[in-house]
Amino acid sequence: MTTPQEELSPATRRALLHRIAVAQAEGRAPSLVAAVVRDGEAVWNGSRTSVQGHAPDENVQYRIGSITKTFTAVLVLRLRDEGVLDLGDPLEKHLPGTGAGDATVAELLAHTGGLAAESPSPWWERTPGSLRPELADVLGEQPHRHPVGRRFHYSNPGFTLLGALVEQLRGAPWEDVLRREVLEPLGLRRTTWHPEAPHAGGWAVHPWADAMLQEQVEDLGRMGPAGQLWSTTADLARFAVFLTKGDDRVLSVDSVLEMRAPAAPGEAGDVSAGSSYGLGMQLQYRDGRFLVGHSGSVPGFLANLTISVEDDVAAVVLANCTSGPVVSDVAADLVRIVAEAEPRIPEPWQPLAAVDRAVLELTGPWYWGTHSFVLRLGADGGVSLDPLSATLRGARFRRNDDGSWTGLNGYFAGELLQAVRRPDGTVGHLDLGSFVFTRQPYDEGAPVPGGVDPEGWRGIP
Template identity: 55%
Template sequence: MPVLEGTARALLRKVAVAQAEGRIPSLAAAVVRDGETVWFGARGAVDGRPPSQDTQYRLGSITKSLVAVMVMRLRDEGRIRLLDPIGEHVPGTPVGQVTIAQLLSHTAGLTAEPPGAWWERTPGAPADDLIAGLGPETARHRPGRLYHYSNLGFGLLGELVAVRRGMDWADAVRKEILQPLGMSATTTRPRPPHATGYAVHPWADVLLPEPEHDAGGMAAAGQMWSTPADLARWAAFLCGDTAGVLDPDTLAEMREPAAVEDGDSWVRGYGLGLQLMRHGGRRLAGHTGSMPGFLAAVWADPADRTAALFVANTTSGMRPGLLTDLLDVMAEHEPRLPQEWTPGPADPRLLELTGLWYWGPAPHVLRLLPGGWLSLSPAGGTGRASRFRPCDDGTWQGLDGYYAGETLRVHRLPDGSPGHLDLNTFVFTRRPYDPDAPVPGGVDPAGWR
């Protein structure tokens, strides 16, 4: 449902200030909650009219996230592995040893830009010519050493998709991502109605049209055009409404931090094709985009299922923080109510697992969660805590924290009651160092004294 009138006014003011102070020819923004656009606002004009939800703008590097989803689909199908060297799939590069995961997370150490003229303002060469023109200078840092944003790396990933799908990367994205998500207005070249990209003079209120070309082999780094309506559907995808395009667990994997962008502060980072940000206690995932004449961004809060986005036709001038401001307005004016608690059925064999367990002398609490999930956490509130999801073989797999990916097993006594827990060699018992349980190293027979 749409936001309240007071919320809409507060959101529009944020956009209006950003457009006026940034001297932006046109700016459109939206807020998405629970998969629906609950607010849209725009300022400025495109061909003499306010931009609508169907007006196209260039997305720039948001394109990278679409390509990354294609790469992850190939991984889930078993056609590639993230640890594969790119040279196994795209031969002929001087950096064939870097892995697909490193390219996705900008930790491959590649140069930021391809050789030749500035690719964003000049017609692009085909992928074969791009790869043939790479030399020793393509590698700038040791692979895996640090985060170094590389447009070139996503040019190579676009070619990877083309090789493994047997079609242009953009055709694969359209068929496997855009069409299932209903993003029919997202294209590689502009279609009417679309905004013209402009540079705004720094010292006068005049405009200069920016060039727009097919980027060729670099298109996977920033070629796509889209509308606020389509970008809202993409925002819903990032919040978890994947519509079968990607396994939710794979999307969660893409949102995991693979690199920190800003050192010790860890406010910004990068996952697998997704930028990450921490703001106001929230963990956001999305991507920004810029091309000559255009700026765009989408940030999603999957925990709250709320996202914000904007598109603008200016080379520079956008005030930082517009989207986090919009999310802050939503949090202040229309905070989500917690889900109403209701009791639910519980399997008696799971219910008897709950309560205190001891890792050595340290008490832990095992709680039963909906769906047969378990939560194990220190009774004192600090230390190693994880949630566990049930598996078909009667075990549980750790989802987060120290025990992520590890297996939890329940060992039962002859009478069927739970005797001890085995968590990746750690034994949890009902009593501290229970002598009747197989505690590693044994228990002193004289007992406590």
């Protein structure tokens, strides 16, 4: 049973309109369009423009720049899910001879491959892709700026390599693979390599005068998988739903969750602001809220897609100017406005359809030394081991076929939780990555590492 969701209230809608109106006016953007998604559906669209009597709607294309990288990452994860590659494979295994093949697929997705931020001069975003017909032209003679795997360094050429990897393994152009495997299944009919009418024109706004200069639109060629695409708020709203819930025709919910998991820290200044990077997705903590998505900018256009998975709210903001409104701030504010004004209505509580008594036996209090924990069985069949002190670490666990459990988050992500039984079949203790959890603090009947003082608990002698 799903709780029916009402339309956004007039007050919320006005707050959203006010936020984009301020952004367009103060940022001096020729136009700005936005959309908000809640519970899997677009619930609000808005736009502001300097053209009298005309306003772009959710079907007008804007260039989305580096949001393209997230689409490229989806194609790579599809190859992994099919068993065609492993994220730990060095690029050289599948795409030999690039000179950057020591980096793994995962490192390229997370911008930890050590590659340069940009291709060699002239700047690729303002020049035709025909100047860089081969990967060697994109990478240059010295493709690396850092040792492979040592630090996060955002790299546009890295995603060119990932696009070439897709082409190599699929035997077709990147844009054809994208259309067939992602755009068509998700119904993203207005997301294209080249602009298709109606679309916005790209502009530069003079920094010290209210004057505009038209930006040239370039076909980025080899660099396309890093920033070529055009799209609309309607299409990106659908893409946001996919990045939240998955779609088995494209990627499972587990794979999109993997994309959203931190894979690399941001630069030093970004880390202090709570920013990091997943697999083709930017991550940040802002105002106590975990946000995922991606930003984009190319000459003439700014773009941002921001999702709060916990609130099930996403926002898309597109503008047709080289600089101006900080669209990442605008998108985050749109998410916050809806999440705070109209918080998500939780699903009704439902009991388990069936109770596994062997698992039920494990619920309740456990102790790691003197630290108190409680194990709970969730409605999804998973368990959580939560500390009763805020200073300790807990985790959620997924059950394995052999009756053990694998950690899903935090310190215990990937670690194995097992119930160790006595010869009579009763549970003696839990083993979590070598940590022994007992029913009583320092249970003398359990194999507590180092043993237990035979004199037991006592007062001051």
